Amino acid sequence: MAQNIVDRRDQPTPLCAQCGKVLPPDGPSPDFCNESCQQWWYAKRSDKKAA
Numbered sequence: 651m652a653q654n655i656v657d658r659r660d661q662p663t664p665l666c667a668q669c670g671k672v673l674p675p676d677g678p679s680p681d682f683c684n685e686s687c688q689q690w691w692y693a694k695r696s697d698k699k700a701a
């Protein structure tokens with residue numbers, strides 16, 4: 651029992667909502683790895699009109 655090691659598996663690794671990559675710690679957003687992905691994601695959303 652290595653109780654001195656903190657198990658953080660209950661905290662899911664944040665992934666980019668657009669490309670699915672692991673987010674960089676200094677990223678511009680908690681949901682996207684960079685601004686390009688953020689813009690793509692919003693562009694796709696606004697493009698789909700309740701299909």
Ligand SMILES: [Zn+2]
Nearest residue numbers: 666669683687
């Ligand atoms: Zn991304």
